[in-house]
Amino acid sequence: MNDPKTPLSEMRERIDSIDRQIQQLISERANHARTVAKVKGEGLSAIDYYRPEREAHVLRMVVDRNQGPLSDAEMVRLFREIMSSCLAQEDPLKIGFLGPEGTFSEQAVRKHFGHAAYGLPLGSIEEVFQEVAAGHADFGVVPVENSGQGMIQVTLDMFLTSDATICGEIELRVHQCLHSRSGRLEDVRRIYAHAQSLQQCKTWLRINLPEVECIAVSSNAEAARLALHADDVAAIAGESAGKVYRLKTVAQGIEDRADNTTRFLVIGRTLFPPSGNDRTSLLVTVNDKPGALYDVLSPFAKHGISLNRIESRPAHTGKWQYAFFIDVSGHIDDDALQAAVHDIGESAASIRVLGSYPVALP
Ligand SMILES: C=C(O[C@@H]1C=C(C(=O)O)C=C[C@H]1O)C(=O)O
Known part of the structure; x- marks a missing residue:
């Protein structure tokens, strides 16, 4: 005990022993993930195995269990990387984003899909939508809103002319x-x-x-x-x-607002099942008539659904027709949301479910 090196080398031995256990458990986990993949079907690609709702659930359990000293965001990041590597054992997910390398969009890709996913840098937000639609990318990541400056209109407008679905959201603290x-x-x-x-x-x-x-x-x-x-x-x-x-x-840290945050959407081609804490994005077009917006919003109140966000854009389908992008709490499989969507459909010119997806993790 008089040797000041002893406690240090003892600590290092303990850390070595913990690392051995962690490594063995990670390998065991990866084997299980591979078995799950086999159960889902042989010879499929990563997109067929990928379950965002299950991953969100896993990460929420990580947050619930966390007692420090690492922050929730750090723990989530570490587990995200483990899941990313487990999934990429088959072949990695291909994710299109607004390039070149080094953009905040790329950081959002890494935050959501981890470093084992394959990032595909693209020239514009439009191109991200195109490459996802063409199947050249499994998913795309596009910015949709900044906390200080509001909505990114190019992204919203792409939903008016494409069939893209929303499969996830990512919040990224932006340090300039x-x-x-x-x-x-x-x-x-x-x-x-x-x-x-x-x-x-x-x-x-x-x-x-x-x-x-x-x-x-x-x-x-x-x-x-x-x-x-x-x-x-x-x-x-x-x-x-x-x-x-x-x-x-x-x-x-030269950004004017200390809480400067950009919200990104994960776009894809399908809808996913509920994760237990979801948000749904709807695209509603209305005709220019009295009470049109009231008819769109009142069903949410009637069925007890919280409205998170509403944004209007010219609909591109005719002069003075408007498209409303509406985010609400819940999944489209929920009875209350089904009923609200049905009621809105009675009065609106059109209604489309863009997606139901897990609420952003820390
Ligand atoms: C292992 C599974 O497949 C994939 C890998 C996961 C993981 O590593 O935890 C979670 C969901 C899927 O993306 C599963 O569905 O449980």
Whole structure:
């Protein structure tokens, strides 16, 4: 006990022993997951085995059991990666996202599907929808809303013209950084970033770099790529984009709102069963007549369903026709929601269930 190294080496031995057990259990788990996959059918691909509702349930149990010291989000991340590797034993899920590498969309893909999934960087939100529809990607991940700036209209409008379903939602805390080749604030004369990111950092830019020219480009990762070519150019992007393009960080956490969060949707081609804590997205079009919106909303109150969100867009089907994107609590298999959808169908021009999916995990 007098040797100060003894307690340390004892602790390390204990950690080694725990690691051996963890590793053995992970292997055992992977074997079970493989057996489950065999039960579901031989020779199928990952998308046939993948059960988002079961994964959400597994992760909620992880949160319920968690007693620290690691946070719920950390525990969920670790278990997500274990499930990701278990599922990818067959062949990995292919996930389309708004590229290039290093975007917040890619971070959302990793948060939801883990690192064993195959990420397919695509050129635009439209392309993500197209590649999912064509079957080139199993799922797609698209941004839909930012806590400070509201809805991303391109994404909403894609649901008006495509058959995409919604299979999940992801909430990502967005931390913005300023990156450049030199890493020195005094060198910066021009800043590249996605328009949304410039908006999110407006106050910081006004205070710290009032004279600098700000230029909007197609993505933050593209901004980082451009910053590689000159010493007086900086890019606003996430930490991972800075790493991908080997830039130095001039400043971090430069977003104006401390709770800056972007919500992403997982899009696919099918609907999944209930997970126990779900949200349903509906697309309702109405004709221009008195009380149209009242007729859409009153069935939710009548059947005791909580409305989470409503957003209106021009419907593209005719002048002055409107499409309402409505998110409610519950799964479309619930009797109350079935009844509400039936009632709305009586008065609305059309109603479509975009998807029922597990509420975002931490
Ligand atoms: C093992 C299963 O299949 C897949 C793998 C899971 C896992 O590793 O826990 C969970 C759901 C499925 O995506 C299952 O359905 O239980």
